[in-house]
Amino acid sequence: MHLPKDFVSKYEKLLGADASAFLASFDSEVEKGFRLNPLKQNYQNTSYSSNEKVSYIPTGYYGVVKGNTLEHQTGYVYSQDLSAMYVAQVANVKHGEWVLDLCAAPGGKSTQLVENMYNEGLLVSNEINHKRATILAENMERTGAHNYIVLNEDPATLAHNFDAIFDKIIVDAPCSGEGMFRKDHQATSYWHQDYAVECAKRQKTILVEAMKMLKLGGELIYSTCTFAPEEDEQIIAWLLEEYPYLQVLPIKKYSGMDNGRPDWANGGASLINTVRLMPHHFRGEGHFIALLKDTRQENENVSKLSSVKKKKKRSKKRTVSLTKEQLILWQEFNQNMMKKFTILPEDLYLSGDYLYYYNRNWPDISQMKFMRPGLMLGIFKKKRFEPSYTLALALHPSETNNVLQLSMAQWQEYVLGNVIQLDEQIPNGWYLLVCEEKAFGFGKVVNKTVKNFFPKGLRFNAGNKI
Numbered sequence: 001m002h003l004p005k006d007f008v009s010k011y012e013k014l015l016g017a018d019a020s021a022f023l024a025s026f027d028s029e030v031e032k033g034f035r036l037n038p039l040k041q042n043y044q045n046t047s048y049s050s051n052e053k054v055s056y057i058p059t060g061y062y063g064v065v066k067g068n069t070l071e072h073q074t075g076y077v078y079s080q081d082l083s084a085m086y087v088a089q090v091a092n093v094k095h096g097e098w099v100l101d102l103c104a105a106p107g108g109k110s111t112q113l114v115e116n117m118y119n120e121g122l123l124v125s126n127e128i129n130h131k132r133a134t135i136l137a138e139n140m141e142r143t144g145a146h147n148y149i150v151l152n153e154d155p156a157t158l159a160h161n162f163d164a165i166f167d168k169i170i171v172d173a174p175c176s177g178e179g180m181f182r183k184d185h186q187a188t189s190y191w192h193q194d195y196a197v198e199c200a201k202r203q204k205t206i207l208v209e210a211m212k213m214l215k216l217g218g219e220l221i222y223s224t225c226t227f228a229p230e231e232d233e234q235i236i237a238w239l240l241e242e243y244p245y246l247q248v249l250p251i252k253k254y255s256g257m258d259n260g261r262p263d264w265a266n267g268g269a270s271l272i273n274t275v276r277l278m279p280h281h282f283r284g285e286g287h288f289i290a291l292l293k294d295t296r297q298e299n300e301n302v303s304k305l306s307s308v309k310k311k312k313k314r315s316k317k318r319t320v321s322l323t324k325e326q327l328i329l330w331q332e333f334n335q336n337m338m339k340k341f342t343i344l345p346e347d348l349y350l351s352g353d354y355l356y357y358y359n360r361n362w363p364d365i366s367q368m369k370f371m372r373p374g375l376m377l378g379i380f381k382k383k384r385f386e387p388s389y390t391l392a393l394a395l396h397p398s399e400t401n402n403v404l405q406l407s408m409a410q411w412q413e414y415v416l417g418n419v420i421q422l423d424e425q426i427p428n429g430w431y432l433l434v435c436e437e438k439a440f441g442f443g444k445v446v447n448k449t450v451k452n453f454f455p456k457g458l459r460f461n462a463g464n465k466i
């Protein structure tokens, strides 16, 4: 592929003898990867489970996944670059933590983070660009997770609302994208000599806001998909200067992963703890990851206590505005449909006519633009409750009373938006529709006809793909 002349000479200087292998890697083939989703029932029951496993991600595999298939639509598989999937692994989220993914669309890292949280704690997944935030919300809903919020805000507004409340913050920063050149040749057209420095300025602005939201003792995970030291080691060196209580923690380096390069920044020894994923050494695209810890926790118990108090005070601000009639409609649906899925009335949140699960302890988001203020349960329509597609994907067939098993051909009809005719009479009402053990939506049975509630914007023709 054609690389900008100045790009070539920059990396010849930086890499010396290693430069020719690095530059040659731009002409080699991109290797693809994907993850399976452990939140799904029997999640390894897919056609991909015998693919070669990735050593550094328990749910990661080498190979290509097809869109417009049952496994993809139901969120069992997510296609992701083999390098990008190491970021959420480095974040090592623990059940119960509050995590912020600040630059989240289209959602590769957010989907992986939430899948590792097993419905405990909270993931706030934010994207500044509205169009991209819509895609993020769709990808998040396919995970079937219960514990996420999708926001569409700029980092400064978030920081104004979320004062030092997150255990972990992921900043997968907008960058010069050099690591994506091999995948997207067009990306080279944006490149110029000063581009990395321009991107670094924006990265610093984002990081200043991120730091306001990090709890004492919290961890910041910073990543880019570029090789540029200005946006990688030099950004971490700058962070250490601005926030001297931050420490760069070592990241485990698997085969082919390189140490960060202190000599490409200010020589700070701890920069070696960061990781560079370089395509001439590693089976994936270019990436940089740093893990930083706020070390103040142990020494500053008093401040820590005040931050906990702040969290409790903030969460009281939210209000629940369901009418009695709406509450009854939801409870009726819940009792008929669900075996184990209990939501307390205090954890219900109404936005317009849409009902969400929003844990009463979560932070107040009423002053921010949201795409999903929690798990969407459904919508109230003229004295009835219609369950959402999102809820269907969040349920295991074994958790529900009314399950309707359909064939692959019937699933194809459903994702096209068609009604499905049944051969036999079954009781009228709502059913969780299931194909090959995978819940793919809700349908309302009326006299042997399954009415279709698959969202119009998501419909597709899967006819020739299976």
Ligand SMILES: C[S@@+](CC[C@H](N)C(=O)[O-])C[C@H]1O[C@@H](n2cnc3c(N)ncnc32)[C@H](O)[C@@H]1O
Pocket: 084, 102, 103, 104, 105, 106, 107, 108, 109, 110, 127, 128, 129, 132, 154, 155, 172, 173, 174, 175, 202, 206
């Ligand atoms: C590298 S991409 C994120 C990829 C994502 N984390 C994933 O794994 O799918 C960076 C994102 O930052 C967003 N962005 C651009 N400018 C921003 C800004 N000033 N503040 C916050 N986010 C920004 C972009 O819209 C883009 O979606």
